[in-house]
Amino acid sequence: MLQLENVHVYYGAIHALKGISFHVEEGEIVTLIGSNGAGKSTALKTISGLLRPREGTMTYVGRDLTAMSAPGIVRLKLSHVPEGRRIFANMTVQENLDLGAYQRRDAQGVKKDAAYVFELFPRLRERRTQVAGTLSGGEQQMLAIGRAIMSQPRLLLLDEPSMGLAPILVQQIFDIIRTIRREGTTILLVEQNARMALSVADRAYVLETGRIVLEGGAEELMSSPEVRKAYLGG
Amino acid sequence: MANLSVEFVLQQLLNGISIGSIYALIALGYTMVYGIIQLINFAHGDVMMIGAYVGWYCTAVLHMPFLPALLTAMLACSLLGVVIERVAYKPLRRSTRLAALITAIGVSFFLEYGMMFLVSPQTRTFPPVFPQTIYHVGPLNIKYGDIVIITVTLALMALLTLVVKYTRIGKAMRAVSFDKDAAALMGIDVNNVISATFAIGSALAAAAGVLIGVYYNTIGPLMGIMPGLKAFVAAVLGGIGIIPGAMLGGLALGLTEVLVSAAGFSTWRDAGAFLILIVVLIVKPTGLLGANTREKV
Ligand SMILES: Nc1ncnc2c1ncn2[C@@H]1O[C@H](COP(=O)(O)OP(=O)(O)OP(=O)(O)O)[C@@H](O)[C@H]1O
Ligand SMILES: [Mg+2]
Numbered sequence: 001m002l003q004l005e006n007v008h009v010y011y012g013a014i015h016a017l018k019g020i021s022f023h024v025e026e027g028e029i030v031t032l033i034g035s036n037g038a039g040k041s042t043a044l045k046t047i048s049g050l051l052r053p054r055e056g057t058m059t060y061v062g063r064d065l066t067a068m069s070a071p072g073i074v075r076l077k078l079s080h081v082p083e084g085r086r087i088f089a090n091m092t093v094q095e096n097l098d099l100g101a102y103q104r105r106d107a108q109g110v111k112k113d114a115a116y117v118f119e120l121f122p123r124l125r126e127r128r129t130q131v132a133g134t135l136s137g138g139e140q141q142m143l144a145i146g147r148a149i150m151s152q153p154r155l156l157l158l159d160e161p162s163m164g165l166a167p168i169l170v171q172q173i174f175d176i177i178r179t180i181r182r183e184g185t186t187i188l189l190v191e192q193n194a195r196m197a198l199s200v201a202d203r204a205y206v207l208e209t210g211r212i213v214l215e216g217g218a219e220e221l222m223s224s225p226e227v228r229k230a231y232l233g234g
Numbered sequence: 235m236a237n238l239s240v241e242f243v244l245q246q247l248l249n250g251i252s253i254g255s256i257y258a259l260i261a262l263g264y265t266m267v268y269g270i271i272q273l274i275n276f277a278h279g280d281v282m283m284i285g286a287y288v289g290w291y292c293t294a295v296l297h298m299p300f301l302p303a304l305l306t307a308m309l310a311c312s313l314l315g316v317v318i319e320r321v322a323y324k325p326l327r328r329s330t331r332l333a334a335l336i337t338a339i340g341v342s343f344f345l346e347y348g349m350m351f352l353v354s355p356q357t358r359t360f361p362p363v364f365p366q367t368i369y370h371v372g373p374l375n376i377k378y379g380d381i382v383i384i385t386v387t388l389a390l391m392a393l394l395t396l397v398v399k400y401t402r403i404g405k406a407m408r409a410v411s412f413d414k415d416a417a418a419l420m421g422i423d424v425n426n427v428i429s430a431t432f433a434i435g436s437a438l439a440a441a442a443g444v445l446i447g448v449y450y451n452t453i454g455p456l457m458g459i460m461p462g463l464k465a466f467v468a469a470v471l472g473g474i475g476i477i478p479g480a481m482l483g484g485l486a487l488g489l490t491e492v493l494v495s496a497a498g499f500s501t502w503r504d505a506g507a508f509l510i511l512i513v514v515l516i517v518k519p520t521g522l523l524g525a526n527t528r529e530k531v
Contacts, residue, residue: 048419049418050418050419069423070418070419070421071421071422074420075421079419080419082415082419086413086415086419088408088413088416090408090412091405091408091409095405098405099405099406099409099417099420099422102405102406102420102422147420151421
């Protein structure tokens with residue numbers, strides 16, 4: 001479904017991704033793990049069109065993504081929940097969801113999907129008219145995911161959805177990730193919480209300073225000594 | 235402090251609201267553009283001037299009635315605003331704010347002196363578009379023009395508020411102004427939204443230009459400078475980037491000016507306005523409505 005081939009990304013002179021290649025197949029949950037500054041967020045931003053690769057190719061459902069704009073990529077039903085949620089804090093919960101459906105013209109379908117989001121996250125239904133900036137961190141993460149669902153993604157990129165959340169909420173978010181996949185959405189998950197990520201994923205890639213250093217089935221990596229030592233605390 | 239009667243004060247308040255609502259119309263364009271790309275568009279007052287000329291051409295030469303002339307000027311200037319943004323500002327979007335600011339000043343000179351070249355530096359007289367009727371309501375003398383100015387500005391502000399709050403493009407404008415990358419991830423074409431912002435702001439400036447033309451009767455290529463500056467002050471006074479702030483700032487400025495003049499210090503009128511600005515900014519650096527930065531655009 002998604003293929004990256006030898007992708008290089010720079011911030012000015014900083015070489016953030018040094019030729020990464022990976023793929024995600026339809027129906028999978030694939031996770032990208034790695035420590036701070038490894039380049040995980042950079043990889044997601046490049047896929048969703050916020051950054052341009054200087055070299056390499058990216059294809060998604062048979063389309064070349066490398067020169068496509070972010071709105072064009074959303075049109076291909078690829079949606080990105082960015083690091084730090086980036087909800088529109090000055091707007092209401094409902095307005096945030098409306099913006100998630102920005103490109104859609106099927107009012108009926110949008111309504112149905114909003115109902116689905118409220119089913120997944122009942123807390124958001126109670127807070128529909130509340131300004132999003134006043135939501136708790138967990139609720140904001142729910143809103144960020146709900147907002148992305150409103151665009152009916154076939155592939156969902158999630159950047160550290162568990163960041164800053166209490167353990168019980170982390171569990172809840174990961175349950176939701178499983179549900180979303182069951183409903184037919186493919187997921188590429190970036191996480192620092194490697195244990196949780198590997199427990200939910202089918203396959204995983206380990207990123208270190210802009211390079212993929214390990215890849216394999218999630219269970220296999222979970223039991224690999226290198227991964228245990230570097231990312232699972234021994 | 236001659237004859238400070240109730241009638242006199244009321245009359246001055248009316249004049250202040252008239253001029254203030256014009257400042258507010260222009261200030262809206264400043265504040266919307268600032269809210270979305272953090273640029274002080276110094277050419278904005280000159281867009282207003284072009285609007286006045288289009289309005290003059292429509293009424294004096296084409297003999298169009300007021301409303302069609304107003305709409306034509308608004309349409310023409312919205313196109314002009316979009317072109318200015320695409321040609322002059324867009325290439326600089328990733329450069330320093332100083333570079334963009336200097337470019338804006340350059341665009342301002344280009345419009346002023348370009349118009350001098352095209353239509354001569356001479357001022358022109360607007361034809362009497364309205365009847366010169368004066369209504370005597372109790373002790374007040376209300377000019378037909380006052381009613382038109384206040385009605386048109388109120389209608390435009392109400393329309394703008396509805397557009398920003400409820401429409402798809404309005405939500406997109408608020409989203410882009412809050413976080414461009416997040417907006418792009420929603421599938422919003424950020425460049426189109428920036429263009430739309432310039433179009434709307436410039437159309438409002440054009441309306442102000444036509445209203446100034448019909449109210450004061452004369453227009454000239456440099457007529458945009460002073461109202462432009464005042465509207466900028468109004469936008470900052472209300473809290474730059476905040477739409478209701480621009481409306482409030484414009485009215486506050488208009489009223490201050492008129493009251494300073496009425497108190498017998500008419501030569502201090504402009505100084506008084508700037509003094510107020512300085513005082514407000516010392517007390518409240520983010521402007522009158524700038525307390526919470528939540529409601530940008
Ligand atoms: N806007 C930027 N300008 C310059 N350098 C950047 C920028 N964003 C990221 N970098 C650099 O690129 C590298 C990769 O950053 P990235 O944000 O992709 O890491 P990450 O794996 O997501 O880290 P984290 O787990 O902390 O979120 C880092 O060295 C970072 O300093
Ligand atoms: Mg990151």
